[in-house]
Amino acid sequence: MGDLHDVLENLMIKYKNNEYITSRLEIYMTQLLPAALENAAKEHRQRLQRKQTLNQNRIDFVERFLCKNKFYYCLNSKTFINYDGLNYKTHSEDDIHHKILTTITAEKNLVPWKHRITKQIFHTIKQRSPLQTIPESPTIQKVISILCPKLFTSRHLVKYFLTLLGDNILNKDTTKQIYIISLSAKEIIQEMGFLYNLHFGCNNIVQNIKYKYYDHDYSICRLLNINKDYVEKYKELSSEISKNIIAIFSVSVYYSIRYQNADSFLDQCIDTDSVNHVLYLTKNTPDSIVEKFLQTYLEKCHGSNIDTKNIMFLWKKFLKECSLPGVMFNDTFKKLLQHKLEYCAEKDMFTNITSISLPLVSSFIKFWDETMIDDPNEDELEIDEVIFLFKKWGKKTISNLTEQFLFDLIRHFYPNVEIEDNKYLLKISNKLWNKRLDVIHTISDYKLVSIENKQLLSLCSAYQYYISNSKKECLASKKFFEKVAMEELGETLDADGFIY
Numbered sequence: 231m232g233d234l235h236d237v238l239e240n241l242m243i244k245y246k247n248n249e250y251i252t253s254r255l256e257i258y259m260t261q262l263l264p265a266a267l268e269n270a271a272k273e274h275r276q277r278l279q280r281k282q283t284l285n286q287n288r289i290d291f292v293e294r295f296l297c298k299n300k301f302y303y304c305l306n307s308k309t310f311i312n313y314d315g316l317n318y319k320t321h322s323e324d325d326i327h328h329k330i331l332t333t334i335t336a337e338k339n340l341v342p343w344k345h346r347i348t349k350q351i352f353h354t355i356k357q358r359s360p361l362q363t364i365p366e367s368p369t370i371q372k373v374i375s376i377l378c379p380k381l382f383t384s385r386h387l388v389k390y391f392l393t394l395l396g397d398n399i400l401n402k403d404t405t406k407q408i409y410i411i412s413l414s415a416k417e418i419i420q421e422m423g424f425l426y427n428l429h430f431g432c433n434n435i436v437q438n439i440k441y442k443y444y445d446h447d448y449s450i451c452r453l454l455n456i457n458k459d460y461v462e463k464y465k466e467l468s469s470e471i472s473k474n475i476i477a478i479f480s481v482s483v484y485y486s487i488r489y490q491n492a493d494s495f496l497d498q499c500i501d502t503d504s505v506n507h508v509l510y511l512t513k514n515t516p517d518s519i520v521e522k523f524l525q526t527y528l529e530k531c532h533g534s535n536i537d538t539k540n541i542m543f544l545w546k547k548f549l550k551e552c553s554l555p556g557v558m559f560n561d562t563f564k565k566l567l568q569h570k571l572e573y574c575a576e577k578d579m580f581t582n583i584t585s586i587s588l589p590l591v592s593s594f595i596k597f598w599d600e601t602m603i604d605d606p607n608e609d610e611l612e613i614d615e616v617i618f619l620f621k622k623w624g625k626k627t628i629s630n631l632t633e634q635f636l637f638d639l640i641r642h643f644y645p646n647v648e649i650e651d652n653k654y655l656l657k658i659s660n661k662l663w664n665k666r667l668d669v670i671h672t673i674s675d676y677k678l679v680s681i682e683n684k685q686l687l688s689l690c691s692a693y694q695y696y697i698s699n700s701k702k703e704c705l706a707s708k709k710f711f712e713k714v715a716m717e718e719l720g721e722t723l724d725a726d727g728f729i730y
Contacts, residue, residue, distance in 0.1 A: 291340055292351055295333060301326060302360040304429040304476075311360045311476055316368045318360055318476035326355070360476050361399065361430070361483045373481045376474055380467045381415065383457050386501035389485060390508065391454060392478070393495045396486025398435040399426070399479065406438075407492075410555050411454040413441040418468060425475045443555050448511040452492070455507055455553045507553065516558050520566045523548045528571075531584035538564065538578045540592075543642045544585055550638065590631065594639055597623050601661045608659040608666065609710065613637065616655065618704050619662050665706055669714040672696045689715055 238259075245251040300313040301321065312321040330351055334344045365373075377388045394409060411419065423436035443451070471478065489495040496505050506513075527544045528536075536544075545563060549556065558566075567573070572581040597620050613633045620636075621628055640647055640655070648656040659665065676695045677687060693711050706714075 291334070291337065291347060292354065295330065295351060296354060296358075299329065300363070301355045302358045302363065303356045304360065305356070306427070306431040307429045309429065310355065313360065313363055315366045316372065317474070318369075318480065323352075326352070359430070360480050363480050363484075365477065365481050365484055369477055370481050370484075373474065373477050376467075376470045376478070379457055380470075381418065381456055383455075384501060384504050386499050386504050387455065387508075390492060390495055390499070390504070392482040393485040393489050394452075394492035395422070395435060395479070396482035396484070397491050398438065399430075399433065399483055400486055401433070402486065402491055407450045407452055408446045409439045409452045409454055410443055410446075411439055411441060412456050412555070415454075415456050416441050418471065421468060422471065422475070422478070425472065426479060429476070430479075443557050445559065448515065451511040452508050453510055453554070455504075510552075510554065511557060516562060517566060519554075519557060520563065520570065524567075524570060527585050527587065528583050529585070530582060532582050534584040535574070535577075535579045535581045536583055536585065536588060538580070539643075540585075540588060541567065541580060543591065543639070544587060546642060547587070547635075547638060590628065591639060593624060594620060594636070595643060598640075598644065603659050603661060604657065605659040606657050608657060609713070610650075610654040610656050611658055611660060611665070612707065613653055613655065615663075615665075615704060616660075619660050622703070623662060663704055665710070666714055669696070669706055669711050670718055672711075673715055673718055675699075 241255060242252075245255065300315075302311040302313065302318075303309070304311060310321045310323060310326060311318050313319075327348065330348050331344060334340050334347060340347060373392070374385055374388050377391070378385050382388045382391060394407075419436050419439050423434060426433065426435050439454075440446075485495070486492075489498065496508060499505050523545060527548055542560065567580065571583055573579075574581055601619070601623060613636060617631060617633065617636065620631075637649065637652065640649070647658060650656055672695070673692060676692045679695070689712055692715060693708050696711060697705055
C-alpha cells in the first residue's frame with residue numbers, strides 16, 4: 231500500500247501546476263477508480279463462484295459415475311473389472327475412457343475439465359479392488375450354484391469353503407488350521423490359488439488346504455467332503471470357476487467379513503451333519519476312531535483269525551463309508567489295534583476275531599484267483615459281468631454285493647489291474663466265459679441264418695440276433711459286440727454297418 235501512496239503523491243507533485251491534469255486525476259480517483267474496482271471485485275467473485283461450482287460438479291460427477299458404473303482394478307494382472315450386479319467382467323481401458331467422455335459430453339458444462347476428470351476417475355478406479363465389493367444376492371447364488379452340487383453336495387459346505395477361502399485372502403488368524411480335502415479336488419484348488427496370484431499378487435490362499443492327512447494335530451484339522459461324482463465333471467467345473475473366479479473371490483471375502491471366520495460360520499450353521507463331519511477330528515482321537523471301527527466291523531470269535539492285509543481292507547472300507555481321509559498312519563493304526571486285540575506277530579494276524587464282511591471278501595479272492603486271467607490280448611470285462619460270473623461261480627445269492635465294493639476289493643488286493651471309467655477291467659478275461667469267442671460264434675451263426683433266409687445283413691440286426699437267440703446267461707454289451715464284429719468282418723462291413 232505504501233507504494234501506491236508514493237505513486238499518487240508523485241503524480242500530484244508532478245502535475246501540481248497543471249489544472250487540467252489535476253482535475254482529471256481527481257475524477258479518476260473519486261469516480262472512475264471506485265467503479266472499476268467494484269466491477270473487478272464482482273467479476274472476481276463470480277469467477278471464484280463458477281470455479282467452486284465447476285469443482286463441486288466435477289466431484290459430484292466422479293462420484294456419480296463411479297457409483298453408477300462399478301469399475302474396479304486388479305493391480306497384479308492390470309485388469310479392469312466391471313460389476314453389473316451379477317457378473318464381474320473384464321473391461322478394456324479404451325471402453326472405460328469412451329464411456330467417461332461420452333457421459334461428460336452429455337453434461338456439457340464439464341467439457342473443459344474432461345481430461346482432468348478422466349485422469350481422476352482412472353486414478354480412483356485403480357485404487358478399488360473387486361474384493362472390496364459387497365456382492366449382490368444374484369451373484370452369491372450364482373457362485374453357490376457353480377460349486378454345488380458339482381464340487382460340494384451341500385450349499386452349507388459351499389458357504390463354509392468360501393468363508394475359509396476369504397479368511398485366507400484376508401490373512402486371518404484362522405489360517406493356522408488345516409483343511410483336508412480329497413485328492414480329486416487338487417487341480418481345482420490349485421487352479422484357484424494360481425488365479426488369485428495372477429490377479430491379486432502373491433498370497434498363497436490355498437496353502438493350508440491339504441489332500442491327505444500327515445500327522446497333523448486333530449484339533450486344527452477340518453474335513454471338506456466333496457461330491458463323489460466330482461471327477462466326472464472336472465473340465466466343465468474348471469471352466470465355470472475360471473470364468474467366475476473374481477465373483478468367487480469377492481463372495482469369499484464378503485462371507486469372511488460377514489461371519490468373522492470359518493469356525494464362526496460353523497457355529498451359526500444349521501446343517502448339523504455337515505458341521506459334525508467338518509469337525510470330526512476335533513471331536514475324536516485316534517483311539518476313539520479305532521474303537522468305532524472295531525464296533526462297526528469286528529466281533530470276537532474264538533478260533534477265527536484275520537490277517538493284517540484283510541484288516542487293512544476293512545479299515546479302508548470304514549474310512550470310505552464314513553467319508554474320512556486316512557486319519558492316521560498305517561503303523562499307528564496297527565499299533566492301536568494290537569493294544570485292543572490279540573495279535574500273532576509270527577503270522578502277522580489278529581486272532582479270535584472275525585468280521586461279517588470277510589466271508590464275502592475271502593470268497594471273492596478265491597473266485598478271482600481261480601477264474602481270472604491276465605490277458606493282454608483281451609479287451610475288457612465290465613464290472614457287472616464280473617459280478618454275474620462271481621455269483622455264478624459261488625452258486626448262491628449274494629445280496630450285499632455292490633459294484634463299488636468290488637472295485638474297492640480289486641484296488642486293494644489286485645492294485646495292478648487297469649480300471650477305466652470306473653466300469654471296465656482291462657486286459658483281463660475269465661475262464662467261465664470267453665466273451666470274444668462268444669461274439670465271433672454268434673456272427674458266424676447270424677450270417678448263415680440271414681443268408682439262408684435271404685435277409686439283408688447288418689451290424690444292428692446281428693446284435694439283435696445275438697440278444698434274441700442266445701441261450702447264454704451273460705451277454706456282451708452292444709459296444710463290445712460291435713467292436714469285435716468290426717474286427718472280424720473287416721472289409722466286408724461298409725460305412726453304414728451293412729455286411730456284404
